[in-house]
Amino acid sequence: MSELRPAQPVPRAPFWQRLQAVDRRILYSLIFASVIIPVVWPLHLPTPVTPESRAFFNAVDSLPSGSVVLFPFDFWPSTLPETEPMAVAGLRHCFRKNLRVVGLSNVGMGGPSIADRLLDSIGAEFHKSYGVDYVNLGYKANYSAVLLGMGSKIADIFPADHRGTRLEDIPLMRQVPNYDSVKFVLIISDNAMTDYWVALVNARFGLPMVAGVTAIMAPKMLSYIHSHQLIGLLGGMKGAAEYEQLIGHADKASLGMDAQSLIHFLIISFIILGNAGHFMMRRQQARAGQV
């Protein structure tokens, strides 16, 4: 029978070492709190407007009443928190200016349903009628054929709208046979479709366009702004919040910016703390002759 000895106290790991191994549940809890707190108690931080967002607003605002705007809903449901506020603000701006909106989607999974929901709900806010003030063409496979084909005859690509009504039976679409009747394109996208709109429609047909894209895509899209292929750009939730501010209707993006502010701040704190721990550990190891 072995002799029972009192347990030796285990030496505690140095502070910096413990900092390196923080339980990820603590990190997740902090992130969760940073999202929830500003939603419950909004901070109402003002969002400075970038020149690209202002150019986006000015381009839509300067369109004459009754102009036809092509409105591609080229985004997946996964990016709705970023893209939906842009689409909502864009539709509000268009309907307030009495612009006529032709919606479509090059994203098969969900795009047309999202377009339907947003067009109907924002259309109802401004007492707009389907088929007269706006229409949803839906989705057709093969984006290049769709984008180029609509330049010749929209009805060849979309014989019927998303609801199955023949285009010739829709009053708005009787006046819009092809791009010649379209004044402007307002793209909301979370994928490479913006590149194709620029390369295939702006380059060939000369249609002026603006784009609202996810934050991760914005740096690439800035090059189209500088080459004047895009007139304006909304980048991520910040761009959407700026646009909401410009149209004077604060909504989900403005609310989300508080949460985004805290999250960015928290992630930067994590990076600084993680690096501080890493350097202090290396320093201690160097002193101990382990490195």
Added chain:
Amino acid sequence: MKTRLPVLVAFISGALMIIAFFGRGSMVDAASETALTWQSIVGGFALLLGAVSIVRVHWQKISTRHEDRFYSACLLVCFVVMGGSGVVFGIGGGTLFDGLFQRIQAPMMSTMFSVLAFFIASAAYRAFRARSVSSAILLVAAMVVMLGRIPMGQYIYHGLPAWADWIMTVPSMAVQRGILIGAALGAASMSLRIILGVERTYLGRG
């Protein structure tokens, strides 16, 4: 003939679209319009081919009692329910398909994407280390852009938004343009190779 015919079709289609892009004329327009309508129809069939392929792959997993057969079964059930509801009741607003999409699929996809925030935070804490000069530059640039892009940034230092804009519009854009030009040149040369019949891997042989 099995090789020549597809190469000829590729040549005529490609050349036609190039001519239609740069010049306009009634004959060219009519021909390119027809080609685009055909392309749209072929695209529809490609989707059908994809659907058939996905059913075959997952049905095979179920029939061979593969360890992932339950996921495959789940996929097929969802495929049949979504596809069937769309075909039988339509896909417009207020239909069963629309309800399934708006209430199940869209929230699930948004949730999956939102979970990324937690992983990014954890990864930022554990993996984003200034181990070298270049990674330190990247780290500082990322921090400036992240702070400069949020309203809180200007309260920390009023010049941060301008710094963030400079990083986005000068060094970042220079790289983006380089990538864009490189990709465009690559796409143009590959397209030319296909149109001229030099590149034939799409036929299933080198």
